[in-house]
Amino acid sequence: MRTLLVTGPGGAGRTTLAAATAVTAARAGARTLVVSADPADTLGAALGTPTGPRPTAVTRHVTALRPAPDDAFRDGLLALQDHARPALDLLGADRLDGEELTPLPGAAELTLLGALREAADGAHGTYDTLVVDLPATPRALALLALPAQLRRYLRRLLPPERQAARALRPVLGRLAGVPMPAATLYETAARWDARLAAAQALIEGPDTSVRLVAEPGPAAADAVATAALGLALHGLRLDAVVANRVLPAADGPGGDGPWLAALRAQQHKTLQEWEATHPTHPVVHLGAEPRGLDDLAALAPPAPGPAPAPVDWPVTDARAEESLLYWAVPLPGAVRDELGLVRRGDELVITAGPFRRIVPLPSALRRCTVSGAGLRDGVLHLRFTPDPDLWPRTR
Numbered sequence: 001m002r003t004l005l006v007t008g009p010g011g012a013g014r015t016t017l018a019a020a021t022a023v024t025a026a027r028a029g030a031r032t033l034v035v036s037a038d039p040a041d042t043l044g045a046a047l048g049t050p051t052g053p054r055p056t057a058v059t060r061h062v063t064a065l066r067p068a069p070d071d072a073f074r075d076g077l078l079a080l081q082d083h084a085r086p087a088l089d090l091l092g093a094d095r096l097d098g099e100e101l102t103p104l105p106g107a108a109e110l111t112l113l114g115a116l117r118e119a120a121d122g123a124h125g126t127y128d129t130l131v132v133d134l135p136a137t138p139r140a141l142a143l144l145a146l147p148a149q150l151r152r153y154l155r156r157l158l159p160p161e162r163q164a165a166r167a168l169r170p171v172l173g174r175l176a177g178v179p180m181p182a183a184t185l186y187e188t189a190a191r192w193d194a195r196l197a198a199a200q201a202l203i204e205g206p207d208t209s210v211r212l213v214a215e216p217g218p219a220a221a222d223a224v225a226t227a228a229l230g231l232a233l234h235g236l237r238l239d240a241v242v243a244n245r246v247l248p249a250a251d252g253p254g255g256d257g258p259w260l261a262a263l264r265a266q267q268h269k270t271l272q273e274w275e276a277t278h279p280t281h282p283v284v285h286l287g288a289e290p291r292g293l294d295d296l297a298a299l300a301p302p303a304p305g306p307a308p309a310p311v312d313w314p315v316t317d318a319r320a321e322e323s324l325l326y327w328a329v330p331l332p333g334a335v336r337d338e339l340g341l342v343r344r345g346d347e348l349v350i351t352a353g354p355f356r357r358i359v360p361l362p363s364a365l366r367r368c369t370v371s372g373a374g375l376r377d378g379v380l381h382l383r384f385t386p387d388p389d390l391w392p393r394t395r
Contacts, residue, residue, distance in 0.1 A: 001120070002030075002304045003130040003202060004239060007140035008213035009223040013244045017213045017283065018133035019046040020296040024303045026061035030128040033119060035065045037112045037135055048292035055124050059293065065124060069111040109143045117198040129304055137212070137223060141230045141355065144210075147200035151193055152358065158189045209239035209307045216243045216270035216282075224274065225333045230355045232330050237308040240279040242301055243271055248284050277332070315362050325368060325384040332378040339380065343370050350380075366390075 006018040015038060022034035036043035036051065043066055044051040049058050053068040112132075119130050134140035202208060212227055214220040224241055231238050247264045274280040281302045290296055316326050331339075331352050340351030346366045349358050368384035375381075 001127055001130055001207060002307065003132070003205070003208040004304050005132045005134055005140070005144070005203070005208065005210045006213060007134040007137050007210065007227070008242075008244075009215075009220055010136040012214045012220065014136075014213040015042045015133045016046045016290050016296070017211075017242055017244060017299070017301055018131050019043055020283075020290070020299040021211070021301045021304070022062050022064075022129070022131045023059075023293055023296045024301055025129045025131070026059060027297065028303050029061070030304075031061050031063075031126065032129040032131060033063050033065060033124060033127045034131040034133065035067070035112070035115055035119065036133040037108060038066070038133065039069070039108065041066065043133060046290060046296065063125065063127070065115065065119075067111045067115040069108040109139075109146060112143065113147060113199045114195070116202050117195055120198055120202040131304075137227045137230075138354075141227070141234065144203050144236060145234050145357070147196040147203065149358075151196050151200065154189050154193050154196075158186060204235065206310065207307050209237040211239045211242060213242045213244050215245045216267040216274070218266070218270070221270050221273055224278075226353060228278065229331060229333045229353055232311060232332055233350065233352050233355050233357050235311045235313070237311055238278060239304075239308060240281055240302060241274050243267075243274065243280060243282045245285040246271070246282040315364060323386055324371070325365060325386070327362070327365060327382040327384065329380040329382065330378065331375070331380050334375060334378065334380065336375050339373075339375065341370065341373055341382070348382075352380075 004018075004021060006014050006021065008014040015036060018034060018036070022032045025032045033055070034043065034047075041051055043064060047058050047062075047064060049056060049064065051064040051066040053066065056064045058064050112134075116132065118124060119127070134143065210231055212224055214224050228238055246267055247260065250261070250264070271280065271282060283299050283301055286295060286298060288295075290299060311330060313330070314328050316328070329350065334352050338351075338353045340349070340356075342349040344358075346361050347358050348361055348370075349356065365384050367390035368386050370382060371385040372383040373380060374383075
């Protein structure tokens with residue numbers, strides 16, 4: 001299933017362009033599901049059909065879905081409460097009623113991840129294309145990184161290898177004199193890990209890419225550059241930049257007033273910058289807010305094509321005679337003064353601008369020490385020296 005994750009600066013029209021992309025894909029014959037994370041029904045307003053937590057048929061090939069974080073949060077917490085009933089009764093805790101529960105911060109993000117997992121599993125039907133209207137760029141990048149981060153936390157708190165001693169847990173508890181984690185805790189962690197793994201597989205899959213929607217201008221140029229850096233750091237592929245609300249050409253010489261001429265020149269300059277670095281598709285301003293399928297079709301954003309090639313972080317031994325290994329990390333637009341590197345065991349903490357990622361080292365580099373780094377042409381080159389106490393020796 002071809003998946004497009006649509007995000008961009010706030011107010012750039014990303015929901016409208018996500019809906020228009022779904023319509024374009026459907027007109028090409030693809031069965032398309034469009035999912036929005038917006039609690040307000042902006043997706044329904046663009047499509048001309050109200051949407052909700054159940055799949056809504058918009059046209060023959062377009063289905064819309066807007067998951068409800070309130071319901072998902074309430075159902076999940078009540079299920080957890082039922083599961084922990086013996087412990088809560090032992091503590092004398094009062095049970096919570098569904099009517100008093102309101103979603104906490106982060107519930108919307110977890111609900112959207114659940115919707116992506118269900119879409120990947122075919123819970124909402126079989127589709128050729130999935131278009132996801134994500135929040136604005138900073139929140140979207142945090143959301144896309146969330147499954148991998150949560151899985152890392154689960155592995156640190158409940159290492160899978162400790163489950164092998166499940167049969168010995170009661171004996172070990174008596175010998176050690178301390179309570180041992182209950183089997184249900186590991187079972188719950190395993191279920192959460194499986195769900196997060198499904199969402200992560202969709203986000204990082206070979207048929208998934210991110211499409212940035214922005215209205216060309218100086219502020220949007222900075223936002224797109226920052227977003228491209230964050231996507232590269234997290235290993236996500238940029239499908240294209242869709243330049244929204246581009247002013248049409250002037251009607252003959254002198255057809256513009258000074259204000260429109262300056263705005264058009266500013267947009268043209270930003271478009272040239274984007275076209276030099278990213279696949280860029282301008283979408284002309286319709287002169288009014290698009291509403292309904294005809295307006296969305298008139299926007300004519302590019303149909304989802306083949307996904308870009310995966311982002312590669314190669315390990316090379318270009319200077320094998322010096323016993324050095326190099327790890328190349330693409331970071332387009334990174335600034336040297338805003339880079340940070342910290343080695344923690346078998347992981348590397350990389351900071352680039354406002355973004356931070358903890359990545360496991362490839363197996364060959366785990367037996368090495370970091371001996372240097374350099375940023376050249378948007379690529380961070382990390383230099384590693386084999387540790388003689390860990391590296392296999394040859395005669």
